[in-house]
Amino acid sequence: MKIGIIREGKIPPDKRVPLTPKQIAALQQSFVGKLSFEVESSSIRCYHDQEYVDAGVAVVDDISSCDLLMGIKEVPVPQLISNKRYIFFSHTIKKQASNRKLLQAILEKGISLMDYEILVDDQGNRTVAFGKWAGIVGAYNGLWTYGKKSGLYDLKRAFECFDVQELHEELKKVQLPPIKIVVTGSGKVGQGVVQILEQIGLRKVSTSDFLHTYFDEAVYTVLGTADYNRRKTDGGFDRQEFYARPEIYESHFLKYAEVSDIFIAAAYWDRRAPRLFELKDIQSEDFNISVIADITCDVDGSVPTTVHPSSMADPVYDIDRATLAEIPAFGKQTSISVMAIDNLPTELPRDASEDFGNQLIRHVIPELFKSPSKVLDKASITKEGDLTIEYIYLKDFVEGNE
Template sequence: MKIALIKEGKIPADKRVAFTPEQILELHRVYPQLEVVVENSDVRSFEDIEYMSRGITVTDDIEDCDVFMGIKEVPIVQLKDEKTYVFFSHTIKKQPYNRALLQAIIQKQIKLIDYEVIKNPQGERVVAFGRWAGIVGAYNGLWTYGKKSGLYDIKRAYDCFDREELDRELHKVQLPPIKIVVTGTGRVGKGVVEVLLEAGMRQVDSHDFLNAYFEEPVFTVLSSSHFNRRKTDGGFDRIEFYKEPEKYESHFLKYAEVSDILMAAAYWDNRAPRLFSPEDIKSDDFNISVIADITCDIHGSVPTTIRASKVLDPVYDIDREHFEELPPFGKQTSISVMAIDNLPTELPRDASKDFGEQLMKYFIPELMKPRSEMIEKATVAKEGDLTLEFIYLKEFVAENSQENEKY
């Protein structure tokens, strides 16, 4: 089998890669029948010379490869007919801006394996960048607070060579006795916690967070049960909530009244209640002034996320009274929103290494098997049609693309 690590073609280009040079050497050692080559790239965080110096083939000619592995969506014009591709396609939730991409994949009889749905028998994702989204998102949230308050100044995450340098920057953060509320206890939330602890903050439970005064900055981490309640009786049942979230309402406002920063890191189902409403932020009791929306669901769980922000333009403000976008930090009373939608690319070397380790542990062994149930369930399309797992996308694919192609 021959795998190509393809050059990222989406603009702006993502600097991440599926495998580092050292990981490819390890793959060649463990699987003598496997060859991994690297397509030339001037944007990848690991430069071509780093692969070449280890004897790994770097080339423009990847036509004879069997599997093409990238990170972000592959531009339609770069797709090769009847090949196997592995990347984050952002199509499985019927994203309209990628309808044309999925149509082209089917037309070209491409086998598409989507990282997002590579799961173990328990239904848990086994390859993801979530931890790094949490790490960079939390760092950017602290950077935003520093800019808004003028209390300290740290580098942008993308200006840090690696996690080690980012941690050194965190030690420069000087916070007053503020409170930070974090939603989400999964990979993303755990990444947030890593950063806040590294910055010297203390974690407290939700009860003390709401009721106690602290002479130091503190944070708390909330799960769904902390800020959602059943409409009928105020109770909470985890299984019911995930199955029928429309039966629930938010009671997050009590946290908004005592928090200075919100770091949103919880998965959100569009049937579930939003944390708060646009009307809520008009209240003098709504104390949050900085929101790091790591989930970046547009008009989703965090209503102030009216659009995604960009790495080079990371923050916009929302006017509390009129719910209108303002320039960043343009008004002291406005809410500053950081909602970058590709956070891990700001620390691409560390994120790539971690992702490659996951692929080596969970994906490559399955790929080398004659038949893999895990890979079959993660295959969105093959041989010119959707697979049974993703047949629910049939009407979505059949529709004419109404949105401009991104590619």
């Protein structure tokens, strides 16, 4: 089998790679005669063409002879090669309208598409993801934003750091007053957030102490779903019921907003579930949060101040508390500064790519030699130009009927 590493074509460009030069070299050595690679030449990757060449990996201009084409982000329609097998993040399974034409083209061109997002183990847990790195960069960017807003310290941007070690060095500049940071989410994204907060020496406290105790140092707490959702009828919480019928619950996050200075949103949100707060709530004098790092970046989602994604080039915008309108970043001291970059891991592309490649080596590469592979079959949205049974629900979406 010959695998081709795609030149990322989406705009803005993504610097990440599915496999690093060292990882490909090791795979070719481990699977001599069974597995080979070609890397499509690119000037934007975090790992340069010469690094692949130095590792003994072929760098070419044409990867059309490869059996499997492996990338990161959505492949632009003009770059799709007919009748090929692809794997990348397609962002189509939730019927994302922006990628309808991509899925239509994949079907028209007879392409078999696997999606990293739906690669899962026997327990249904995702096996390959960049979540931890979204958490790491998102938390760092939240601290960067607070430094800019308060004027207490000045950090490099995350993408200006060569790797996570340099980012850790930058964090030594952080000097926080006795503020409180509230975090939602304890999955891989949340774990990445906590890694950064621990790196700067912050103490984690219980939700009760967070709400009711004064500290002479900066502290943080991590909220679970039960901490800020309650049943409308009696204020109770049942996990199974909440995930099955989130619409019968309401948020009581505002009590945390009253005592928090920074909010880092790292929890998955179901659109049937209540928002954390409503936009009008920020007009209250009791709403104390001044910086929101929304890693989830769900527009019109759980964090209503996220009115659109921000970008690496323009990472922060403010929401005026009085008018509820968007204003330029740090436009008013009293406004809420929102960091909502929707592609955070690409700010630390070398580290994120290496971690992702290790996951691929562990969970995906062995499956390529199984025929059939239940894992890869489940992760297949299309096969030879047809929707697979599990994703037949996308038919109306593809046809433009919804």
